[in-house]
Amino acid sequence: MERKDLLNLVKDMTITEKAMQMTQLNSGMICHTQLTNLTGPFREWSFTDEQVEHAGSILATRGAEEIMRIQKEYLEKSKHKIPLVFMDDVIHGYRTIYPIPLAQGCSFDADLIEQAASETAKEASAAGIHVTFSPMADLVRDPRWGRVMESPGEDPYLAGVAAAAMVRGYQGEDVSAKDKVGACIKHFAAYGQPEGGREYNTVDMSRGVLRDFYLPAYKAAVDAGVELVMASFNTVERVPATCSQYLLRQILREEWGFKGMVISDFAAMDEIMNHCVAADAYEAGEKCLKAGMDMEMMSGVYIASLEKLLEEGAITMDEIDECVLRILELKNRLGLFENPYKGADPELEKELFCCDAHRETARKLAAESMVLLKNEGVLPLQEGKTIGLAGPLASSGRILGAWSCDGRIEDSITIERGLRNVLGDKLVTAATTEFFGEAIDIPDDTEAALEAFKDCEICVVAVGEKEWETGEAASKTVLTLPPNQEKLIHTLKANGKKVVTLLFTGRPMDITPILGDSDAVLQAWFPGTEGGNAIADILFGRVNPCGRLTMSFPRNVGQIPVYYNCYNTGRPNVSDDKYSSRYLDCPNAPLYPFGYGLSYTQFAYSDMKLEANGGTHPRGMQAHELDAGTLKVSVKVKNAGAVSGAVVAQLYIRDVSGSVVRPLKELKGYQKLTLQPQEEQIVEFEITKEMLSFYNNDEKFVFEPGLFEIMLGNHAEDVITESVWIR
Numbered sequence: 001m002e003r004k005d006l007l008n009l010v011k012d013m014t015i016t017e018k019a020m021q022m023t024q025l026n027s028g029m030i031c032h033t034q035l036t037n038l039t040g041p042f043r044e045w046s047f048t049d050e051q052v053e054h055a056g057s058i059l060a061t062r063g064a065e066e067i068m069r070i071q072k073e074y075l076e077k078s079k080h081k082i083p084l085v086f087m088d089d090v091i092h093g094y095r096t097i098y099p100i101p102l103a104q105g106c107s108f109d110a111d112l113i114e115q116a117a118s119e120t121a122k123e124a125s126a127a128g129i130h131v132t133f134s135p136m137a138d139l140v141r142d143p144r145w146g147r148v149m150e151s152p153g154e155d156p157y158l159a160g161v162a163a164a165a166m167v168r169g170y171q172g173e174d175v176s177a178k179d180k181v182g183a184c185i186k187h188f189a190a191y192g193q194p195e196g197g198r199e200y201n202t203v204d205m206s207r208g209v210l211r212d213f214y215l216p217a218y219k220a221a222v223d224a225g226v227e228l229v230m231a232s233f234n235t236v237e238r239v240p241a242t243c244s245q246y247l248l249r250q251i252l253r254e255e256w257g258f259k260g261m262v263i264s265d266f267a268a269m270d271e272i273m274n275h276c277v278a279a280d281a282y283e284a285g286e287k288c289l290k291a292g293m294d295m296e297m298m299s300g301v302y303i304a305s306l307e308k309l310l311e312e313g314a315i316t317m318d319e320i321d322e323c324v325l326r327i328l329e330l331k332n333r334l335g336l337f338e339n340p341y342k343g344a345d346p347e348l349e350k351e352l353f354c355c356d357a358h359r360e361t362a363r364k365l366a367a368e369s370m371v372l373l374k375n376e377g378v379l380p381l382q383e384g385k386t387i388g389l390a391g392p393l394a395s396s397g398r399i400l401g402a403w404s405c406d407g408r409i410e411d412s413i414t415i416e417r418g419l420r421n422v423l424g425d426k427l428v429t430a431a432t433t434e435f436f437g438e439a440i441d442i443p444d445d446t447e448a449a450l451e452a453f454k455d456c457e458i459c460v461v462a463v464g465e466k467e468w469e470t471g472e473a474a475s476k477t478v479l480t481l482p483p484n485q486e487k488l489i490h491t492l493k494a495n496g497k498k499v500v501t502l503l504f505t506g507r508p509m510d511i512t513p514i515l516g517d518s519d520a521v522l523q524a525w526f527p528g529t530e531g532g533n534a535i536a537d538i539l540f541g542r543v544n545p546c547g548r549l550t551m552s553f554p555r556n557v558g559q560i561p562v563y564y565n566c567y568n569t570g571r572p573n574v575s576d577d578k579y580s581s582r583y584l585d586c587p588n589a590p591l592y593p594f595g596y597g598l599s600y601t602q603f604a605y606s607d608m609k610l611e612a613n614g615g616t617h618p619r620g621m622q623a624h625e626l627d628a629g630t631l632k633v634s635v636k637v638k639n640a641g642a643v644s645g646a647v648v649a650q651l652y653i654r655d656v657s658g659s660v661v662r663p664l665k666e667l668k669g670y671q672k673l674t675l676q677p678q679e680e681q682i683v684e685f686e687i688t689k690e691m692l693s694f695y696n697n698d699e700k701f702v703f704e705p706g707l708f709e710i711m712l713g714n715h716a717e718d719v720i721t722e723s724v725w726i727r
């Protein structure tokens with residue numbers, strides 16, 4: 001449809017029709033059936049039938065036939081024939097479930113992340129979905145918060161790489177294509193930093209920290225052409241993001257040039273009254289409209305307020321039309337005016353759901369996402385040996401994780417099935433009672449396990465969280481495993497077994513209590529539909545583990561937040577000086593740092609070189625003139641072991657002194673490469689001015705000449721460093 005036609009459409013709409021076009025409802029409200037798939041507290045809003053017939057969008061309806069039926073009935077009654085846009089939380093797969101996003105980030109494999117998103121779009125579009133509320137790119141540093149599972153982690157650069165890859169996978173080159181869906185970056189902004197890790201809690205930080213750490217990943221998605229932005233529940237600078245002109249107009253529209261549609265989070269427009277920045281729906285409606293909030297999800301503020309606000313002159317029709325036009329433009333880019341059913345296809349959805357090709361990608365990505373944290377000579381396992389398998393996640397299909405959309409546990413390849421595919425009847429299982437629902441812990445089946453495993457030298461123990469203990473509304477203050485899960489590990493070890501602990505969690509847990517009694521620890525996250533096969537691939541060495549942590553593991557919950565890109569403070573704990581920034585009872589360093597992950601081989605870094613063009617600085621280090629060309633750095637990486645493996649060579653930079661404090665190091669690039677035994681490669685990076693720049697306290701993105709440390713290595717605490725004066 002031409003733009004002029006869209007403008008004429010807007011002109012012909014009444015204020016009620018416009019307010020409803022700016023409202024997203026649940027299909028139960030449109031069709032007067034049971035409300036389903038609610039992802040927030042639902043306060044009754046009274047919509048008249050006439051209003052409902054003009055709703056602009058539907059949240060969380062699933063299935064091509066149902067969506068086609070609703071769209072057909074809706075358009076038959078619609079005066080303007082504006083199609084509904086169907087949106088849903090397709091976060092890490094639709095029916096084929098891929099690893100949770102926190103796991104996907106650990107793969108450091110943007111191409112595979114994009115491939116998974118592309119396959120997800122195929123399934124979602126065939127099921128009738130037009131837009132997914134993904135990627136989530138909230139920077140996270142606090143594993144008490146349940147939604148860390150949805151994020152790529154604690155680093156702005158990696159999070160941006162992952163978010164942009166997902167946007168490309170979902171949208172492709174033409175988002176109106178039948179196998180593509182619109183993507184929505186969320187939650188704008190900084191939802192990942194709630195005080196105390198407590199869900200929906202206050203977020204407060206300086207604008208410099210917001211811009212240096214929390215905004216870059218969202219911007220990477222905007223630069224990748226994301227169609228929508230979802231505002232977050234939380235406040236920023238004491239203003240709810242939902243009505244923040246600083247975020248939604250100054251940064252998103254004016255600075256970043258975002259032209260797409262902004263949607264609120266679930267009933268978040270209603271909640272700005274709870275935040276006490278609006279006394280009633282009129283004030284809430286006015287503030288959200290002034291901020292440029294285009295569509296209201298699952299509440300009735302706009303329909304209750306716009307007409308009166310217009311009469312009072314508090315808002316203008318132009319301000320309303322700006323939002324309505326962006327909604328119609330989104331529908332137009334999705335091709336819905338030409339084909340309101342887009343990719344919906346009841347036959348195709350059945351062919352695509354958990355098809356071999358999608359399962360293969362899910363299996364590969366799950367294996368690449370798993371992080372080997374410890375291995376003392378027990379992995380890889382030898383086929384043909386009798387192995388014990390225990391734990392509540394051993395035989396459970398509940399390895400999909402939170403936000404697993406239309407995923408079905410019966411489609412899951414369980415850990416037991418994955419290992420039995422290799423071991424046959426040499427796999428002995430015991431103490432595998434599932435752990436879900438309201439269960440606080442597993443039963444104490446250690447005696448049965450010891451009896452069953454009497455001929456097993458090695459025992460694999462699959463422990464972790466319940467799926468609903470992660471994701472939204474799942475903050476926790478205790479991050480250790482339940483006592484009987486820990487007891488299983490301790491008891492098997494105490495009885496002479498070699499213990500391989502598999503962790504199925506949506507967050508870095510406090511694993512200190514079980515580390516000593518585990519001969520190997522594999523962080524499996526929630527690996528998705530192919531989890532069992534991926535675990536078998538890793539445990540038997542068919543895939544050499546290459547996952548690298550994108551979120552630090554704390555030694556205990558008291559150490560939180562602990563993250564790699566922190567500031568030095570005036571009293572860094574470089575020695576055990578009492579009067580330095582430290583704890584009396586715990587080291588500062590995390591249990592495992594950002595970028596960490598073991599392999600079945602060893603990688604050695606050597607011969608780091610800087611190709612600086614500025615000779616020697618008077619203070620003795622190398623110098624480089626940036627304007628005369630980028631600074632090239634390189635390092636030799638060798639596979640010093642006996643098996644091939646993938647390694648993530650990481651580039652970190654430290655600005656040693658700035659007009660404001662600067663982090664001890666920041667990831668500015670990485671290269672993932674596979675090396676054969678004894679093979680070595682030179683890995684090169686170009687240092688650009690952008691990599692060296694940051695936001696000062698005037699919110700200006702600046703490069704300040706001076707001393708920099710360039711670091712290359714295996715993880716945040718294992719690098720080779722060269723200093724250089726850059727101007």
Ligand code: GLC
Pocket residue numbers: 039040089133186265266472
């Ligand atoms: C939820 C979540 C958001 C999700 C939305 C729709 O409350 O915060 O991530 O997309 O509601 O389900």
